[in-house]
Amino acid sequence: MPDPVLTLTGVSKSFPGVRALHDVSLSLTPGRVTALIGENGAGKSTIVKILTGIYRPDAGEIRVKGEARHFASPRDAWAAGIAAIHQETVMFDELTVAENIFMGHMPVGPTGAVDWAGMRARSADLLNRIDAPIPPAFPLKRLSVAQKHLVEIARALSHDAQVVIMDEPTAALSANEIDDLFRIVAQLKAEGHAIVFISHKFDEIFRIADDFVCLRDGEKVGDGPIASVNEAQLVRMMVGRPVDQVFPKREVPIGDVVLSVKNLSNATEYADVSFDLRKGEILGLYGLVGAGRTEAMQGLFGITPMTRGTVTLEGRRLSIGSPSDAIRAGISYVPEDRQDQGAILSLGIRENITLANLGKYVRGLFLSRALEMTETRRLGRRLAVKAANWEQRLAELSGGNQQKVVIAKWLATRPKVIVLDEPTKGIDIGSKAAVHDFIGELAGDGLAVVLISSELPEVMGLADRLIVMKEGRMVEEFQRGRWSAEEIVGAATGARKEAA
Amino acid sequence: MTALLKSRELILALILAIAVAAIGAYDSVFVQWQNISDMLTETSVLFMMALAQMVVILTRGIDLSVAANLALSGFVAALVSQYYPDVPLVLMIATGVAVGLLLGMINGGLIAILGIPPIVVTLGTLAVYRGMIIILAGGDQVNASEMGVEFQAFPKQAFLGLTTPIWIAIGVTILFWLFLNLTRTGRGFYAVGGNPVAARYCGISQGWQEFLAYSIAGAVSGLCGYLWVARYGVAYSEIASGYELTVIAACVIGGVSIGGGVGTVAGTVLGALFLGIVNTALPVLQISPFWQMAIAGAVILAAVVINARAERRPDKLILPEARRLGRTSRAMRRAGT
Structure with a gap:
């Protein structure tokens, strides 16, 4: 085997409260494709960012062709x-x-x-x-996603890249486009490029x-x-830990x-999502990023109204065309990106909560x-919430406190x-435990909770029932106590059953 | 709210008080009641126009057509007075408001329903509205002698020592304060401008809020159109030409953020008052008219620079001692703690 073109040795990276890589x-190796595998949050993106010079590692060494480098x-x-x-x-879409x-x-x-002439000629060569x-x-905005990927590959070649990193390049491609992409990957391999391939889809990885x-x-828990x-x-390697003890339920x-959802569908994002939800129950919604979980729940909440399906709340058939319909009926949706989609930084705590x-x-x-204040x-x-007073603008609060205000806003609607x-994306381990405890408390108060999470230990620790979604559809449903991490990840990734 | 009052509005009010005192010391005519009353009457239109513009800016928009709207609505009101002198005054004023409202609704519809950027829409309607006056007038104008007597007398009447335009401005200011601070719709403007996505999740319709904002700006322009035409006794296509920039300047001086979501009634009123004082003081100070425009512009720029500094990201209260004191670390450093 030829000498490695790039090596990482003992690389670590921490962020405040979070150990991203250890x-x-x-x-x-030139001419080989290395698949980088792991759950969401396992550290794949951190490695990509270190390799591309966006993050600097806290410890460890990067060597390119045997020579130590600092990016x-x-x-x-x-x-x-x-x-x-x-x-x-x-x-750049407009260029x-x-x-x-x-x-x-x-x-x-x-x-x-x-x-310009030289640039066009060289571009044509690279694309050929x-x-x-x-x-x-051609303006870039008129290309398909697949064609844009090809332009990116040409850009990598224009840098004479020895190492090409592909971060989930197939996520938005059709089967034919994936075939084309793989043909190019094979060609780059034959030309002696080293390729890092990140994907959640096992069939692609094995192919x-x-x-x-x-x-x-x-x-790193395994390689070879x-x-x-x-x-x-x-x-098993990806999941590999006893998860049930992590969060005492x-x-x-x-x-x-309380809530009965039947055949929730829209044209392009999700289809036939059905479930019943009971008072005090926590229903986990697991899947890979982009499995349509958020979209389906936003459909339920009226952000992108569903085109088909029925929603019944406490026996009453609802017609939800906008978030205000959902709020009035007693459904709250706490969005993923609470700072961007939830907090109004220019307003005070009181004005946000109400x-x-x-x-x-x-x-x-x-x-x-006076009522608002109460x-x-x-x-x-x-x-x-830690603040000097309840009129303080959110811009002056720490991120954690802003998040608490956003959650308070949704509880103020007295949802069912x-x-x-x-709910725990991007927060440290200590705060996570507090959030988990709080979710349990909400269920204890009689709320019915839908928990969208990409963290397996979190859903397995909290949920009474778990629905796995893949490519916009429910693929499997598990009851608490009758599931295993392997089965759940298998369902989400589409790993073959007989192999598991 | 109290914290905000403590900072920007209070500073602006202090600057105003010092300026008035200084100019008054230079020439006591400036602080005589007659002069102050004239200045307030002159500025009353600006108070109302700035408050309406503030609502638009709160939603991250801008309305450049307000002065053109004022001119067209005022012109229509003057035509009514000329051709139907027997119509009651209230109806003449209502005609101005109704025309203004309609023009504002056109802006709002184009922006909220078709999603065209506000600056483009209102730049277009600015030209259209001014052009319509020329068409309606056939290039002519309505003079004082053609308008009704009562029509022109109303803005010059006084009650309890204040002229009617001042009373109207006070009434409109109170309405704006109640509307923005104590109603759901009023809060909605701040929400939509502060974070449109979050507002949407809260069930607040950005389109509806925008439509309302431009409609309000239109109706206020219509009311001010009547006051302007009646007070100056002339209506033609060029009245209040460029006045939209003065209106926007008053908002900016008053601390309304062009980025949306930030602005108070008190600040905007002070911003308008500030411009009113500057414009009245420059002649008193015997500054050449050639210089007045440049100086007024420089003053506006200075106010904007001060505001931009105030709009820097505030320090967050993360330290427990800072939270207890409720002060930013900058303030604590200054205080030497």
Whole structure:
């Protein structure tokens, strides 16, 4: 086997409160495809960001062709011959294909002006090398996602990249487009490039990869030739920990059916989502990122109204056309990105907390500040919001306290059903435990909870029942106590059953 | 709210008080009641126009057509007075308001329903509304002698020492304060401008809030159109030309954030008052008219720079001692703690 083109030795990276990578080593060989495998949050993106110079590791060493390198910026990583193709392409829609390929290193003529003709000619060459007959003068916005990926590959080649990182390149592609992409990957391999391939889909990994590196909780838990493992072994490596003890579950009596959802569908994102939800019950919704869980629950909440299906709340058939319909009926949805989608930084704590059902505080013609204040104080204290006073603007609060205010806002609507979308994403372990405890408390108060989470231990620790979604549809349902991590991940990734 | 009053509005009020005192010391005519009354009457239209513009800016929008709307609505009201002199005054004023409202609703519809950017829509309607005056007038104008006597006398009458435009401005200001601070719809403007996505999740319709904002701006422009035309006794296509910029300047000086979601009634009123004082003081100070525009502009820029500094991301209260004191670390450093 040829010498590795790039090695990482003992690389670690921490963020405040979170250990993203610990002592990870790997090496990439020219002409081989290495699959990077792991659950969401296992550290795959952190490795990509270290390799492309976006993060600097706290410890460890990067060697390119045997020589130790420090990447101070993405430009250094390019110069060292490392290029990444991102999941959602990061490009300039309004510019041409050629400008996108050469952005940041456009060829210039003797006068210092951009050599447009030369740039177009070289772009055409690069695109021809990967059999992608896209006119270089075409505006990027008129290309499909698959074609944009090809332009990104051409951009990587324009840097003479020795290492090409592909971060979930197939997520938005059709079967034919995936075939084309894999043909190009095979060609790049034959030309001696080292390729890092990140995907959640096992069939793709087994089809294209030569080697694998498996991460879990920021540590490397396995590596070797892909031929030495099967799907079941990989799933076990990814999950591999006793999860049931992590979060002590509150015992809550489960009551009658509150919410009944039948065949929830829209045109492009989710289809035939059906479930019953009982008082005090926590229903987990697990799946890979992009499985349609958020979209389906946003449909239920009226953000992107469903086109088919029925929703019944406490025996009453609802017609939900907008979030205000859902709020009035007693459904709350706490969005995933609570800062961007939830907090209004320019307003105060009181004004944020009362915003989702202001009607409740109207007496006569006008809003009653006293009523608003009573509710703000009640919820602010219950959630232990730390602030100088209840009128303080959210912009002046810490991120954790902003999140608490957003949750308080949704509790102020006195919901019967609350949907929590990734409630612990991006928060440290200590706060996570507090959030988990709080979710148990909500169920204990008789709320019916839908918990969208991509963290297996979290859903397995909290949920009474678990629905797994894949590609916009429910694929399996598990009851608490009658599930295993392997089965759940198997259902979410579509790993073959007989192998598990 | 009290914290906000403590900072920006209070500072602005202090600057105003100092300026008035200083100019008054230079020339006591400036602080005589007659001069102050004239200045307030002159500025009353600006108070109302700025408050309405603030609502638009709160939603992350801008309305450049307000002065053109004022001119067209005022012109229509003057036509009614010219051709139907027997119509009661209230109806003449209502005609101005109704025309203004309609023009505002056109803006609102184009912006909220068709989703065209506000600056483009209102730049277009600005030209259309001014153009319509020329068409209606056939290039002519309505003069004082053609308008009704009562029509022109109303803005010059005084009750309890204040002229009617001042009373109307006070009434409109109170209505705006109640509307913005004590109603759901009023709160909605702040929510939509502060974070449109979060507002949507709360069931607040951005389109409806925008439509309302431009409609309000239109109705207020219509009311001010009547006051303007009746007070100055002339209606033609160029009245209040460029006045939209003065209105927006009053908002910005008053601390309304062009980025949306931030602005108070008190701040905007002070911003308008500030411009009113500057415009009245420059002649008193015997500054050449050639310089007045440049100086007024420089003053506006200075106010905007001060505001931009105030709009920097505030320090967060993360330290427990800071939370207890309720002060930012900058303030604590200054206090030497």
